[in-house]
Amino acid sequence: MPKYRIKVEEIARVWGEDAESIKSGLNIFEKSVPGIDEDSATIAVEAARRAIKHAGIDASKIGAIYVGSESPPYAVKPTASIVAEAIDASPYAMASDLEFACKAGTDGMQIIAAEVLSGMIEYGMAIGSDTSQGRPGDALEYTASAGGAAFIIGKEKKEVIAEIIKTVSYVTDTPDFWRREGARYPSHGGRFTGEPAYFKHIINATQKLLEETGLKPSDFAYAVFHQPNGKFPMQVAKQLGFTEEQIKHGLLTPRIGNTYSGASMLGLAATLDVAKPGEKILVTSFGSGAGSDSFALEVKEPIEEKRYAIEAVEKMISEGKIYVDYATYLRNRGSIER
Amino acid sequence: MRDVAIIGVGLTKFGERWESGIKELMAEAGLAALEDANISSKDIDAIYGGSMTPGRFIGQEHVAALMADQLGLGNIPATRVENACASGGTALRQGYMAVASGLHDIVVVGGVEKMTDVSTGEATTALGGAGDQEWELFQGLTFPGLYALMARRHMHEYGTTEEQMAAVAVKNHENAYHNKYAQFHRRITIDDVLNSKMVADPLKLLDCSPITDGAAAIVLAPMDVAKKYNDTPILIAASEQASDTLRLADRESLTSIKAARIASQKAYEHAKVTPKDIDVAEVHDCFTIAEIIAMEDLGFFKKGEAAKAIEEGRTAINGDISVNTSGGLKGCGHPVGATGIKQAVEITWQLRGEAEGRQVAGAEIGLTHNVGGSGATAVVHILKRVN
Numbered sequence: 001m002p003k004y005r006i007k008v009e010e011i012a013r014v015w016g017e018d019a020e021s022i023k024s025g026l027n028i029f030e031k032s033v034p035g036i037d038e039d040s041a042t043i044a045v046e047a048a049r050r051a052i053k054h055a056g057i058d059a060s061k062i063g064a065i066y067v068g069s070e071s072p073p074y075a076v077k078p079t080a081s082i083v084a085e086a087i088d089a090s091p092y093a094m095a096s097d098l099e100f101a102c103k104a105g106t107d108g109m110q111i112i113a114a115e116v117l118s119g120m121i122e123y124g125m126a127i128g129s130d131t132s133q134g135r136p137g138d139a140l141e142y143t144a145s146a147g148g149a150a151f152i153i154g155k156e157k158k159e160v161i162a163e164i165i166k167t168v169s170y171v172t173d174t175p176d177f178w179r180r181e182g183a184r185y186p187s188h189g190g191r192f193t194g195e196p197a198y199f200k201h202i203i204n205a206t207q208k209l210l211e212e213t214g215l216k217p218s219d220f221a222y223a224v225f226h227q228p229n230g231k232f233p234m235q236v237a238k239q240l241g242f243t244e245e246q247i248k249h250g251l252l253t254p255r256i257g258n259t260y261s262g263a264s265m266l267g268l269a270a271t272l273d274v275a276k277p278g279e280k281i282l283v284t285s286f287g288s289g290a291g292s293d294s295f296a297l298e299v300k301e302p303i304e305e306k307r308y309a310i311e312a313v314e315k316m317i318s319e320g321k322i323y324v325d326y327a328t329y330l331r332n333r334g335s336i337e338r
Numbered sequence: 339m340r341d342v343a344i345i346g347v348g349l350t351k352f353g354e355r356w357e358s359g360i361k362e363l364m365a366e367a368g369l370a371a372l373e374d375a376n377i378s379s380k381d382i383d384a385i386y387g388g389s390m391t392p393g394r395f396i397g398q399e400h401v402a403a404l405m406a407d408q409l410g411l412g413n414i415p416a417t418r419v420e421n422a423c424a425s426g427g428t429a430l431r432q433g434y435m436a437v438a439s440g441l442h443d444i445v446v447v448g449g450v451e452k453m454t455d456v457s458t459g460e461a462t463t464a465l466g467g468a469g470d471q472e473w474e475l476f477q478g479l480t481f482p483g484l485y486a487l488m489a490r491r492h493m494h495e496y497g498t499t500e501e502q503m504a505a506v507a508v509k510n511h512e513n514a515y516h517n518k519y520a521q522f523h524r525r526i527t528i529d530d531v532l533n534s535k536m537v538a539d540p541l542k543l544l545d546c547s548p549i550t551d552g553a554a555a556i557v558l559a560p561m562d563v564a565k566k567y568n569d570t571p572i573l574i575a576a577s578e579q580a581s582d583t584l585r586l587a588d589r590e591s592l593t594s595i596k597a598a599r600i601a602s603q604k605a606y607e608h609a610k611v612t613p614k615d616i617d618v619a620e621v622h623d624c625f626t627i628a629e630i631i632a633m634e635d636l637g638f639f640k641k642g643e644a645a646k647a648i649e650e651g652r653t654a655i656n657g658d659i660s661v662n663t664s665g666g667l668k669g670c671g672h673p674v675g676a677t678g679i680k681q682a683v684e685i686t687w688q689l690r691g692e693a694e695g696r697q698v699a700g701a702e703i704g705l706t707h708n709v710g711g712s713g714a715t716a717v718v719h720i721l722k723r724v725n
Contacts, residue, residue: 021535191456196356 001147001256001266001316002043004033006329011141014326021152027230031145031257033324034131036332038146039073043262044129045086047150050310051125052087055152055159062089062152063121066111066253067097068104068128068261070179070186083112083127096122101177102226103287104128105149105261110167110293112153123154128261135185136335145257149265160320161303162272162281165296166213170205176287182266188288197290198228205292206284213296215240220296224250226286228258242282249274250283256317268297270313275299339436341561343571344721346375346439347556348682352671355551360398360452361408365551368409371555375567382557383442384415388429388449394464396452405448415442422468423624425449426678427579427708427717430556434577434719437558449680450553451564451673461549465674468711470585482546482625484586484712486538489627491592493540496642498630500540504531505649506626507524507544507668514656514665516695521550521671531626545626547570550671554679556686561724568718575609575703576720578602584714595713598635602707602718606637609703609720615638616659616720618688619703620681623707625665631662632707636718655702660698663688678708682719689723 007030012019023029034043044067052059067079080095089095098104098111105128112124129148134140155162176197179186189197202225210216217223223242225233230253237247250267252259259266264285271281277299284294330336348370350363358366372379387402398404402416419429426449433447453461462482466475469484492498508528514520526544534543557567564571580600585588590596606612613636620638622628633644638659647653653661664670664684667677685704687693706719 146590191354192454194358195354 001323002034002038003320004035004324004332005030005321006033006324008142008325010022010326015137025231026142027234027254028142028257029254031143033329033332034146038131040069040071040129040131040148041073041079041082043131043146043148044069044079044127044150047127047129047148048083048087048125049207051150051152053069054306054310056309057123057152057308058277059088060066061123062087062093062125064094064112064115064124065089066108066126068108068126069130070099070101070104070260071131071133072097100291101288102228102260102263103285103291104292105265106283106285106295109151109153110169113164115309116153116155123152125150125152128265130260130262131259132258133185133333136330138185139153140186140188143253143258145259147256147259147266148262149269151265159302160300161306162297162299165298166209166294167293168205168208168212169291169293170201170208171291172201174290176290184252193288194232197288198226198232198286199236199239201290201292202226203240203285205294206240206282209282209294209296215280215296219280219281220246220282220321222249222271222275223247223282224264224271225284226264227251227253227267230254239295252317266313272299272303273307273312274313277301277303340440341436342434342558342574343561343564344565344574344682344686345559345567345571346371346377346557347686348374349519349683350553351519351682352550352552352673354454355488357580358551360392360396360401360450363452363551364405364448364450365408367553367555368405368446368453371446371557372409375557377444377460377557378565379410380412381444382411382414382446383444383447384436385411385446386417386419386429386432388419388425388447388678389451390420390425390465391467392452394467395461396455401450405450409446411446413439421715422710423622423674424678424708424710424717425675426554426680426714427706427719428678428715430679430682430719431577431579431717433558434574437560440583443560445558446555447558447679448553448555448599449678451675452551453549453673458549463583473587475583480538481712482538482541485625485627486541487586488631488712492627492630496645498645500532501528502645502649503540503545503626503630504528506623506629507531509648509654510623510662510666510669513605513663513696514669517665517670520665520669521548521668522665529600540631541625541627547667547672550673552671552673552676552680554676554683556679556682571724572686572689573722573724574719575611575722576605576718577707578604578608579715579717582714584711586712589713593631594641595631595635595709595716597713597716598632598707598718601716602636605718605720609722611703611720615703616705617703618660618663618698619705619707620664620684621664621707622677623662623668624672624709626668628709629649629662629666636707655696658701660714663693663696665699668675678706678717681706681708682721685721689721
């Protein structure tokens, strides 16, 4: 998580908008801003290094790395190869970039899980990382932020901090949000991004997962939903029968913005920081275009001994923050150049 | 001229119909109307379709032929009617004239607009075409801006307050709450309106009708054969229309729509009724101030007294006169080309005693008031139950 932040008030000041109504309307207060030398590749590498440290494994055993992002620094040339080399997982590894708007990171988790289950690889790493874009003046500017998370998936029971009980996906051709080749900023369908996109896909994926596992919302200690703003995940949780208590640990957007591919994975990472063995976690991501991946996880005993190996997500979010003004934000985002 | 009756009505659910294209909306309303009239598509002689600017909203013109196509009406004459937000009411009048004159017997009139495929800014620009492009829109005026000017002048001349305007929205949302076809099923308070986002001072977001997808359809027949299709045909007792300058600044008054006064006076004369005889009215509340002005133009209240009457609840369902029982444009939604037809659909249900949950007791005579632009077109219909 970059250490830079910009407040809603600062963005609203520049555009002559009412900060209070944006804060209450979107449940967003500030968002992370990448440093001038940060991009989705550097964030992916940071997350990957922490994941290796957390897992306590030899990086050369990582047989596959998938990086999900909608803001790769190169249109052609993978981020995954940068990460693989940076953490010493290469050269004998599969490495590839994935794109599915905000859910490409959880797509990577599903692919890695399948490769581990099939015996193709011993360990694999799925990363969701973004420095997302919002056109200056667009409503997206209040939420589009930067951050990432990496998960290592393996099947050695004494190492597993959370077991994937089941994962399902739900996908349709729904053009709610997109960025065409060569376009600098994404376009979106305004209110269309809500009910027929975010809500429809998250609800259908989650209900299918509950149906296939026979689990009820009350069986989960925690739930994490994709969080394009602070309001949608609260609404979708309520519609699905989850409480505010269940989602509060994984609801980070009000304080860091929407980290896109990183959003539901960072929410899961923050939840794992507080979860105890035996507890179940539900995670449902959402990617525009559109689809959702839903996971049922059960926390396992090894989590206790590994818990303090790396900095907690909460600490990254709340400590050492540096607030920037709108001009610095534009410079860091590359929206203005000298 | 023959007497003309409404023998069938149909409506789509109004709202953000993401899952439905313009063709589905047409078919949904049209087939409902044919079914309501208990009539076959092969018995229809002509269709008039009201739609304001489908070309700018979704790139689709030629919508009357498309309606005939979607409803399987065969090779009958199909005519698109455009009169800005009064396109629907004008299409109904074209259908009325065709049947009254004896040229056609069974006529379908439809109205449709698919508005939510474009952004709010694009929709506002497209709707701006209802005004004077050179003298109003190019200078930066939008429709909320034009009605805000009318509201300011009304406040200045008659002491009308923002709270009184808000009372229109509160009433219409309450009525919409009981209408399953309405876009909004949310009760609001005066404070909700006053605290909503400013759009064009003094009009706030909740003073403005929304952007809506929807369609409406009506089947017309000569009165003398109407009973063959429907036990309760509704007589079109008057169909009148008037126009005025497109530019607001050229009008005699900012606080009255002359075209509506002329059309309604002629309608009362033709139907041989007075404003006091009207039990239920659907009026063109594109903005809350427009309903206040409509109440005065239609003669329901003296000039300058309507706002207070609305605030006192005299236009609520089963008040002195029940106004916008559907929820109006504000609560039910405003798919511009469909609105004028929807108004007559609602009055038909009221006069038949079929307005579930919002029925006006003993309603026998109803009125519709459909306005184009800021008042350059007005269409008024008076409908009667025939006992």
